[in-house]
Amino acid sequence: MRYLRVMLQQALKVSGRSASPLLKWVERCVEGTAGGAARQTDTHQLRTLDEMPGPSVLSFAWDLFGKRGLSRLHELQLEGYQRYGPMWKASFGPILTVHVAEPQLIEQVLRQEGQHPMRSDLSSWKDYRKLRGHGYGLLTAEGDEWQSVRSLLGKHTLRPKAVEAYDDTLNAVVTDLLRKLRTRRQQHPRGIVTDVSTEFYRFGLEGISSVLFESRLGCLEPVVPVETERFIQSINTMFVMTLLTMAMPRWMHQLFPTPWDTFCQCWDYMFQFAKGHIDQRLKTEAEKVARGEEIEGRYLTYFLSRTSMPMKSVYSNVTELLLAGVDTISGTLSWSLYELSRHPDIQESLRAEVKAVLGDRLIPGAADVARMPLLKAVVKEVLRLYPVIPANARVVPGRDIKVGGYLLPKNTLITLCQFATSRDPAHFPNPHSFVPQRWLTRDEGHHPYASLPFGVGKRSCIGRRIAELELYLAIARILTHFDVKPDPEGGVVRPMTRTLLVPESEINLMFVER
Numbered sequence: 001m002r003y004l005r006v007m008l009q010q011a012l013k014v015s016g017r018s019a020s021p022l023l024k025w026v027e028r029c030v031e032g033t034a035g036g037a038a039r040q041t042d043t044h045q046l047r048t049l050d051e052m053p054g055p056s057v058l059s060f061a062w063d064l065f066g067k068r069g070l071s072r073l074h075e076l077q078l079e080g081y082q083r084y085g086p087m088w089k090a091s092f093g094p095i096l097t098v099h100v101a102e103p104q105l106i107e108q109v110l111r112q113e114g115q116h117p118m119r120s121d122l123s124s125w126k127d128y129r130k131l132r133g134h135g136y137g138l139l140t141a142e143g144d145e146w147q148s149v150r151s152l153l154g155k156h157t158l159r160p161k162a163v164e165a166y167d168d169t170l171n172a173v174v175t176d177l178l179r180k181l182r183t184r185r186q187q188h189p190r191g192i193v194t195d196v197s198t199e200f201y202r203f204g205l206e207g208i209s210s211v212l213f214e215s216r217l218g219c220l221e222p223v224v225p226v227e228t229e230r231f232i233q234s235i236n237t238m239f240v241m242t243l244l245t246m247a248m249p250r251w252m253h254q255l256f257p258t259p260w261d262t263f264c265q266c267w268d269y270m271f272q273f274a275k276g277h278i279d280q281r282l283k284t285e286a287e288k289v290a291r292g293e294e295i296e297g298r299y300l301t302y303f304l305s306r307t308s309m310p311m312k313s314v315y316s317n318v319t320e321l322l323l324a325g326v327d328t329i330s331g332t333l334s335w336s337l338y339e340l341s342r343h344p345d346i347q348e349s350l351r352a353e354v355k356a357v358l359g360d361r362l363i364p365g366a367a368d369v370a371r372m373p374l375l376k377a378v379v380k381e382v383l384r385l386y387p388v389i390p391a392n393a394r395v396v397p398g399r400d401i402k403v404g405g406y407l408l409p410k411n412t413l414i415t416l417c418q419f420a421t422s423r424d425p426a427h428f429p430n431p432h433s434f435v436p437q438r439w440l441t442r443d444e445g446h447h448p449y450a451s452l453p454f455g456v457g458k459r460s461c462i463g464r465r466i467a468e469l470e471l472y473l474a475i476a477r478i479l480t481h482f483d484v485k486p487d488p489e490g491g492v493v494r495p496m497t498r499t500l501l502v503p504e505s506e507i508n509l510m511f512v513e514r
């Protein structure tokens with residue numbers, strides 16, 4: 001039935017009637033049978049978890065560990081859908097999780113998430129904090145603690161006006177990135193910057209630090225400070241170890257201590273790094289106050305430290321914000337340039353859009369990028385194809401919930417298969433192709449929950465506006481200065497899961513000075 005829907009949709013779209021009422025009527029009729037699992041609750045008895053299909057514990061463990069499944073977790077979503085339909089259960093080590101791979105069902109879950117949504121247990125992250133006596137940051141806090149930090153931070157990160165104020169700060173970081181790209185291309189006989197993601201990790205860290213501390217770390221200087229490299233390396237290793245430590249029952253940590261020990265060492269360094277920068281920044285402020293100077297901070301750490309939040313929470317929040325701002329930006333910027341280099345026509349149209357808005361100016365501001373619809377469409381399309389968080393999650397504590405005709409007991413971990421939905425031909429024709437134009441028409445024809453790279457609702461990404469601004473400013477300026485081409489000797493780069501979705505191999509790009 002699902003394929004009938006896809007064929008009907010595509011046939012109508014090919015005939016140029018994508019926005020027609022006919023398509024909507026067909027979709028409604030077909031969804032009444034294929035996507036209507038939810039509606040079964042009205043007429044049928046709810047099914048239990050025992051009746052849900054899914055691989056046996058052994059076969060899933062074999063998929064994960066025997067067939068490199070940990071790095072292919074995003075592909076296992078597509079395979080799971082093919083084998084079991086839109087909902088299936090699987091045991092990820094000691095954790096039983098229900099996979100949900102249709103936007104209608106994801107919407108049902110998110111509409112029942114309650115006042116204080118819980119993403120997932122993130123057991124190993126929380127275990128580490130308990131072990132060391134650290135506080136929780138926004139990523140790991142729950143309940144009232146989460147709510148109060150969210151309200152505080154949201155004032156400075158979610159309001160458009162507050163975020164626009166960061167455009168000068170971020171543009172200064174983009175200026176350094178351009179200089180670094182120029183140096184790197186000059187060092188290569190064919191103007192190629194190898195492994196662009198490494199440079200973009202540094203850009204991500206420099207960007208989020210400038211927003212958090214209003215001071216620079218020097219990540220884009222010719223000689224990168226050792227501690228920032230070590231911080232980035234700690235994030236990478238910690239993400240690899242997250243999946244491993246969560247897939248292993250706790251008693252195994254003693255039998256095979258390396259993953260857990262490495263995981264803790266990475267976090268130790270990240271907390272230490274963040275604390276060092278916060279203490280340094282606050283000391284400078286205190287000295288200014290002592291000299292009777294006015295302090296006028298516009299950076300997040302300053303806002304946090306002026307609240308009644310205990311310092312322990314300031315440290316953990318800043319650590320988690322630093323962490324959240326690195327891989328997310330690096331991955332999305334790498335894939336954006338990778339796809340633009342392979343689609344020179346789209347790159348040219350985007351450059352024309354930037355020029356039309358900027359005129360003679362070279363540096364856009366927040367108000368300028370807001371007038372660049374193709375730029376926004378490119379980032380949306382990149383995040384559809386390569387959602388940084390390929391599988392989001394929710395746990396609903398306290399009560400059972402109904403999803404797709406099943407009754408899910410309270411505390412069930414529900415995996416929201418965003419990678420599968422955003423590559424679903426029922427919602428995105430030609431789903432594996434880079435087609436930013438699909439976001440430019442008013443009636444985009446897909447379910448609103450089909451591509452949710454930043455999540456949705458109360459627990460959605462708090463850094464979304466900052467991330468988008470940073471990406472828009474960087475892409476617009478890179479294209480103003482360079483033609484970006486693929487490395488003629490490079491091949492196709494595929495994504496892989498490392499908790500987050502990252503490029504599986506190096507992305508090498510040719511930067512031609514304009």
Ligand code: HEM
Pocket residue numbers: 119138139140150208320321324325326328329332383387388389392393452453454455456458459460461462463464466467
């Ligand atoms: C392309 C860039 C980014 C993407 C795709 C992204 C995506 C996400 C997603 C999917 C979530 C989970 C939402 C949910 O559970 O519904 C999330 C949460 C979060 N993100 Fe981002 N993110 C990005 C950049 C950033 C940046 C730059 C920051 C820091 C300024 C950040 C900070 C956070 C935090 C703190 C949370 C937890 C929010 C909460 O639990 O209340 N993110 N992000």
